[in-house]
Amino acid sequence: MSDPGAGGAPRAARLAVLGSPISHSRSPALHRAAYARLGLDWEYTAVEMDGAGLAGFLDTRDAAWRGLSLTMPLKQDVLPLLDDLDEIARLTNAANTVLLADGLRRGFNTDVGGIVRALREAGCDRAGHGVLLGGGATAASALAAMAELGAQSVEVLLRRPEAGAAISGLGAALGLRVEVRPIGDLPAIDDADLVVSTLPGGADPGVAASVRLRERTPLFDVAYAPWPTTLASQWLEAGGTVVHGLEMLLHQALLQVRIFTSGDPLRELPDEAAVLDVMRRSL
The missing domain is CATH 3.40.50.720 (NAD(P)-binding Rossmann-like Domain)
Incomplete structure (x- = not known):
């Protein structure tokens, strides 16, 4: 695949999902499937983290780090540590996504879009x-x-x-x-x-x-x-009728992949339907 450089995304990068507890998280499987399909050599791991350790963790990330996914209890703890928030994160007072680029920490909320997309699909x-x-x-x-x-x-x-x-x-x-x-x-x-x-x-x-x-x-x-x-x-x-929580996880993760690759949650991925399919199958 060609370099997705239009969004400034590096060919190799590090990412992680942070929270506590985190051992049950499906986010690593979702994101790894997406980046493999996109041809990106990106590492995505899970890190046990509470609010007390979050500032220190962010301060010690080097230039290889592209972004973070956040679960409870960090979606609000992270807010004072960010340089910028998107409109949805500001409105809901919660950020579940941090883009690390150009020396800035930009916060986003993809949970809202994930819920809407999951419900509409159902x-x-x-x-x-x-x-x-x-x-x-x-x-x-x-x-x-x-x-x-x-x-x-x-x-x-x-x-x-x-x-x-x-x-x-x-x-x-x-x-x-x-x-x-x-x-x-x-x-x-x-x-x-x-x-x-x-x-x-x-x-x-x-x-x-x-x-x-x-x-x-x-x-x-x-x-x-x-x-x-x-x-x-x-x-x-x-x-x-029950809509499973994994549907929200899937769709909010797709929006995170958009952010990490292009910096824009509204910018569709190359061959996005195929990316979503491999992510769904990873679950």
């Missing part, structure tokens, strides 16, 4: 009213994704509703009507266009969604390990 391309479980960095991305899909109102269910100020503020910035409710209210909700869960994979919401909601409303569960989650099991037992 046939969920409109959501006037949504239900969102969780209030962290990934929930902020999910709320922004719902807005992009046309949501006008979202019920946000939290274990501690008093901690909902940030997600409510984001909703207002997005032009959404957001109602924060305790997660125990889930059984009382039976009408929505989309349910999104950002609860950790091993988390149990402690309540069951109504049968009507499970039968009629698609669930997008961002978790993928362990699978199925407690919530996904509820939906599957009712014969409902």
